[in-house]
Amino acid sequence: MIARLRAQLLVPAGAIVLALIVGAVIIIVTSPLAVQKLDLSLPLATYWALVQGSLGSIDGIVDTLRAASPLILVGLAVALPFKAGLFNIGGQGQFLIGAVTAAWVGAALSGASPFVALPVAVLAGMLAGAAYGFIPGWLKAYTGAHEVVTTIMLNYIAMQIVSYLIQGPLKAPGASFARSADVGNSALPVIFQQTAGHPAHLGIIFPYIAAVLVWWLLYRTTIGFEIRTAGANPDAARYAGMRPRFLIVLTMVIAGLLVGLAGAGEILGVQGYMVAGYSTNVGFDAITVALLGRTHPFGVVLAGLLLGAMRAGAPLMQISAGIPVQMVDVLQGVILFFLTADIVVRWVFRIRAAGSGGPEKLATVSASSGGSTAK
Amino acid sequence: MLTDPALPAAAVLAPALEMRGITKRYPGVVANDNIDLTIAPGEIHALLGENGAGKSTLMNVLYGLARPDEGEILLDGQPVNIAGPSDAIARGISMVHQHFMLVPVFSVADNILLGAETMANRIFLDRNEARRRIRELGARFGFEIDPDEQVGRLSVGWQQRVEILKALYREARILVLDEPTATLTPQETKEIFVVLRRLRDQGHSIIFISHKLYEVLEIADRITVIRRGAVVGQRIPSETNEDDLATLMVGREVQLTVDRGESHPAAPMLRVEGLTVKDRGRDVVSDVSFEVRAGEIFGIAGVAGNGQDELVEVVSGLRRPTAGKVTVGDDDLTMAGTRVHHQRGVSLVPADRNRYGLVMSYPLTDNLVLTEYYAPPYSHGILRDDAAIRNRAIEAIKEFDIRTPSPDVTAGTLSGGNQQKVVIAREFDRPLRLLVLDQPTRGVDVGSVEFIHKEAIKKRDAGTAVLLVSAELDEVLEMSDRIGVMYRGHLVKIIDGRTANKEAVGLLMATGGREAAATPDAPHQEVGA
């Protein structure tokens, strides 16, 4: 068991190390632009600042937890469909829809009792996200439209929906820029705050509960068994009498539910309202989180915390080392690259090929693309 | 042999092809064992043998798809080293595969051109010239073909002609045809034979690989019989007959591993009536009717690809038939799915355990409850009962002697025999009305074979109706109380297992039960083009 765990961790760890090396090279090469001189020690300063900013203080840890929260939730919403052979890239759209719904319901209930307003607003966000996950799920199950393209299209559509709603029906009167009204009593209470500006809101605990629930669903229930089987061997699933279409739709709905929760958490916990131009990269970050966590719920938690730490430490990195926060995006992409080209990681670190996991586990994703439903 | 006066005069010239001492080993099996083969120019030479006898391997060696461990190949007396398919083609060897290598959406001309393109200039194809040459070639060998027809729309017989044209377009002198009549109607077979004879008369050499005795006797100039990787005999058609060839093909001795004892069959449990399955316009299962009684083993013998796969799929619920009825006991299960079949006491041990049998990445515990996970004791509502599942696995491992360090290892790490035991543990270990076994000992070590056979007999003696489908004739003969033979989608005969003899069944498998004197169209239904 320990040996198996170790084998699972080696490749992700190796990928991270290699990514840090590549990142260091990029930092050195671009140091003339960032800090106006070629600086070979800049990578160390950069990485150290990342660590300092995320784990070096109570505020940093709080920021890490706060940043990790949506990453874990959306990461779960990518990992769960992966288990069923689906690729959910719609995290961004599902997030926006969940967020704007929470903003709307939250604002509508801003004067009500917090015990009513908060749960209702959160629930509304979750259900909206679930509906937005239902759409690509249903399309895939009943028309064969591949979820990779439909979810990306829905992402862009969601951006327009938010823009329309915030600039139109949900626009807060008297605001200087287009934004929704304050959520007032629907807000997630702050449970801990050492320094102003670094609040830990109640929503921070949601991802861990969700991870346990997703784990429980996948590994302790019959439905989870069916989901995993549909992804691992669709023929055997068919022989066992499982219903693939239902499972596809169900999986995407649950995924949307999780992302809707993340979106609601952001609005009700962090922002308090939503601006028309709200943008988020969480959908793509979550892909890295899901793959880094080997699509296992607890792996996703760890990976989400890691990426959350990187995001939390990025501002300090920018201030003290001079490297723009976008370097985190670069690192993340490179980690993902090495996870897929894991043959490079294995070669560098002399890791023997594992028995399962990795690219072949996800082979069913692209086997279902290309147009014909009959594939 | 080459100087035998009974042979056509052309054979006295240097052989077009000689394969000397070809030996090819794969892990665990010697596919070709010191095989000698000599082909004269202007000859149709048949290579006869069962599935797995080694014919395909030998031809892969010839075509450059496999490198022999020992032996050499000579063309026109010169030793050659064939590096790959393009090399083989360049040397005038063309292969027509059993499963056509044609692109369905391409035209006839495009399929023929591919890889041997006739060019108008450096970039563009010269389709007009290609069309002209194709029509000319077709005429030369007695048929008219439209080069612009889409291949996917052609009948199988015509696709066969396209494959042959592909070879001729490349000026092949040696054509290898792998089971060319496997999917042809008797009429189409006759027509192709006319073409082949013309090819021979014009000096081409044809290697005709088949397991069908009557066709081989009809078309070949010489016959080489291969069994278990070695040449067991060479014959000239005029000096042999079906019995002789059948005996050579399957051997005399039946290899027994268990004694099945007496069966005590009761009332019919499985009834198949008028079963027909259409696939891509063809009848792959054609009006099949039979019964299997409770407490007996009914074995279906036949060369793979004669409809057994589809029959098994229908009986187990994986596929719906085009016509006909399947009843188990009092239940009409014709259109029912796999779960209903399972709930009505039907179990399947599938031929391909990678696909339908096991989830290789799952532990044995999960695999063992794959068909029953949704109900007590393995789950209550949606909650799985891991303890119950694990106990079941521990019991099954002990009872079925599955060699594994623990119930938690993934199925993919087990040997083939142990994997099959897992499938059997799952499918056998409950009261059954019907048990369907499809190639149950394929890829299984000898010890496990005996175990599996004993378990199947136990089930029979407990009153289950057992349907055994196997391409291993020995297995069918050893296990079955009654035997049916499938040929071209028909169930041609049902014999008593106690009196069946190997040559007779082998003959049925290879001929479909036709009398030698009958015309090819006689007893058989004309299957769709």
Next chain:
Amino acid sequence: MNLLDIPVLGLALQLLGYLVTVCTQNGTIILALTAPLAFGALCGVMCERSGVVNIGIEGTMLAAAFVGWFVASIASQAMPADPSPFFGATPGLVIGLLAAIVCGMLVSAILAWLAVTLRADQIIAGTIINIVAAGITGYFDVLFSTNPIPTAGKFEAFVPPSFLTDLPVVGWLFSALLNQGPITMSLIVVVIVMEVLLFRSRWGLRTRAVGEHPKAAETVGISVIRLRYQNVILGGVFAGLAGAWFTIDFGNSFVGGMTGGRGFIALAALIFGRWRPVGAFLASLLFATSIALGTAIRTTPPTGQLGTILGAIPEQFFAALPYIVTIVVLAGVVGRSVAPAADGQPYERESVS
């Protein structure tokens, strides 16, 4: 009685008339907008026809857009020159264009390596290309915003002679086809050339065979792996052109994420166009029109009842229109359309042992 006064029919007629007006008035910009979509779709055609699904067109375009802009800017500084009469080309711009193409080829080569050699899941490989490209270009974008470098400008549109553009009925067509930068103007030619090559040349025959039935191709001596690499990299040329369009043809600067999902719309155009260059071009034209329509309705709305109806529709709907159309196309067309049969399946060569 005025035809347009009939309730539903009148509205439909007015809508039709309005659409025609929008198209003819905006023909030039519609064709320009078609360019990145069509070149992206051409990249997809090359890849998928030989059996490789390329989800990473978006990232490839983005990377090429950035590289083209960056190299053009650097080169222009090294070799300053006056714009030549040919599309206002300067050595810097030309070098930048070449760099964009090479970048497209390199990124595609990486995809080919992941998909064909490593046999990784092709969808994941493409998504990673997108994520890495977005990350790296976003990073550099920020760096260059704080350290701006003089840009190279962009290619200028060719100005067709006015006797052509002033022609009564077809004048707008000449304007649309000729009043374009070099990349857009080359589009139609490239599309026609690729269509002809794909269906009449030896390369095209082998490519299509490899995408439909790689085993059949291998048995007649064609190297499936080599052909797939070649075609994916060729597709990279087109993705490179598409990217360059953003930063040195249509626009003259790089903005993070500027490809805005065009790479995915290109995929829908590819499917809608039945994996044919001409079809992909026409589908791209359709999508480009829906993009232009949104702007047109806001800036030059129709009159009367149609105007009221269209005006009531929020502008975001029109911005979302191309994406909605894409989904509708996928849902309705995909089930019935047939991709190259071996599309998306990694090929394992028979081992010659």
